[in-house]
Amino acid sequence: MSVILHLFGTVKVSARVVVRLCLCAFIAQLTVGCGQDAPPPNVIIISLDTLRADHVGAAGYERDTTPNIDQLAEEGTTFLNNYSQAPNTAPSHTSILASLYPSVHGVYRHGQVLDPEVQTLPEVFQQAGYRTAAFTQLNGETYKQGFDHTHFLESPSNAGKGLEDTRVIQKWISESSDQPFFLFVHSYDVHLPYSPPQRFIDLFASGYDGPLPVWIQRQDINQINRGELDLTARDYQYIVDLYDAELYRADEILGTLFDHVRQAGIWDDTLILVFSDHGEEFGEHGLYGRHTYSLYNELLRTPLILRGPGVPAGKKVTQPTRNIDIAPTLLRLAGLEPPETFMGEDLQPVWKGREQTPREVVAERRVDRILIRDRYKYFSDGRLFDLHLDPTEQEDIAMTHPEIAQEMREGLDGWIRSFIVLQKEVASSDDILLTWEEEKRLRALGYLD
Ligand SMILES: [Zn+2]
Known part of the structure; x- marks a missing residue:
């Protein structure tokens, strides 16, 4: 990479030329084992859409909502002040996968397609010899770029949710055993509707008898936000209780995925990242169950927990970090060079204490x-x-x-x-x-x- 930087240090070339040349460097690096003895790690990234950082146990939440994610955090590093670059799904996920700010990649809505010339995280892994797959509830072409295999996740027993069990994901992992893999999992399990099975309601939201219905749907949230219901603090807490119940359910299912990775004997060779694309509003600025429409921190502060080869265990990072930093960090940990187009920065200097100036955070809503x-x-x-x-x-x-x-x-x-x-x-x-x-x-x- 240093050669490439030197060659183009004073010559202006198009980003796509630089990216293509960089790819040659990536492939060459993989061939020579990145100058390291360790095999390239597998990479699993899990986006729990709409997950606020402050509802995760490892980030300080007083409720036991995320025991499996917390276990992951104990083995890895938790970034306590991490920020999304957009308050809604399409621009935020595109920013994560392409390491670009929303107004640079220009994807604001579902269905918009990222410029295929823009290099994305899965593409770099794919072209470096990784098997790549996305198991997601995202739609549109935006999220297909760089994936050998895509699978639309849906829960047969819980409309709108993606995680029922993780067998289909486990099957794909098992088929990948002879190659390193990059796996992207995305689900709307903590997104509206808040409709957890009774077992989880009993754990987090028992004893509530109305006036809100047992499950909160979009139309209920709209009524609440229009001020059409006369609600008490107990009613508002019930909304949060249901969200926490959904989170506990999602965490439990993710625990089965983590168990599979352990039982497959690849736990120590696998980087696992849990994150989200944005948070959710619980009345901080007047609205409930909404995102997209503001840039307040209840929407921008998102969890970021990373464990695996090269990542210190039990570390809590308080410096500000950003979701656009995810892609370059994962590539560096895998011994690969991030494309020149990436706007995020490797997080390793942050957790190693080598960065004295805190990173600036920018987020955009158009x-x-x-x-x-x-x-x-x-x-x-x-x-x-x-x-x-x-x-x-x-x-x-x-x-x-x-x-x-x-x-x-x-x-x-x-x-x-x-x-x-x-x-x-x-x-x-x-x-x-x-x-x-x-x-x-x-x-x-x-x-x-
Ligand atoms: Zn989202």
């Missing part, structure tokens, strides 16, 4: 954006919050701290300028440089798509 730098969070509409003093983002301090707001505004503008440059390289957009204000104004006028 032209609405946030920047987190140290203790401050700045919204592109001008609001500023002190996350140390006000972690739930209730008090805008932009008026009382105008100099900090100005610095953060300039910082966010810098990020956006870099995005637009990369849009040009990755997606062949127009050669323009705009601040977020200019971009927003032009969009409002209809000059930008």
Whole structure:
């Protein structure tokens, strides 16, 4: 890779040329065993869609919602301040798989297709000799890029859920024993509807007798958010109880997958990552059971737990990390070079204590954006919050701290300028440089798509 960087250090080339050349380096590296004696690790990444970081035991939740994930965390590293780059599924998962910010990859809705020239995490593994598979509840072509095998997950007994048991996944793993594999599992098991079987209701939500129904569906949430129901604190807690019951159920099923990996004798050779694409709203800013419509931390703070070869056990990382950092980290741990297009950074320097400056976090909801730098969070509409003093983002301090707001505004503008440059390289957009204000104004006028 250093050779490639040297060759192109002063010569501007298209991203796709760099990516293709990098691939040669990846394949060559695998052939020579990445300069290491250890075999390339298997990689399993599990996205529990809509999982808030603060409902995971390993991240400090007081309820025992995730015993199997917590066991994983004890064997690995937990990132306690991890952030998604978007508050909804399609842009967030694309950001994870392509290690690009949403406005660079341009995928905002289900069904939109990522530019096939953009290199993704599964593609790099695939082209390095890995078997690759996705068992997901995601639809559209976006998530097929780089996978040898795709399987739509659905639970026969629980509409809308993906995990019933993990036998179909186990079968694929068993067939992969002669090659390293990359496996992506995604499920909506903690996403609405909150409809856990009675056994899990008994564990987390027993003794509730209404007025909310036993299971909470989308239409119930809509009624609640429109203020049509007269609810008490107990009723609102019941919504959270059902969510926790769904999480416990999903964790239990994932435990069977972990057991299979252990019994297959590949546990020590397998990297396992548990994460989510965004969180969920439980009344912090007035709404329940929703995501997509804001950039508050109940939607952006997501779990990130990684264990396996090269990852320290029992470590808790408090520095800010980002979902776009997932892809380069996994590739580095597998001895592979991330493509030049990736915007995330390897997390190893963070857990090794070699990074003194905290990473900045940017998240996007179309032209609405946030920047987190140290203790401050700045919204592109001008609001500023002190996350140390006000972690739930209730008090805008932009008026009382105008100099900090100005610095953060300039910082966010810098990020956006870099995005637009990369849009040009990755997606062949127009050669323009705009601040977020200019971009927003032009969009409002209809000059930008
Ligand atoms: Zn989602």
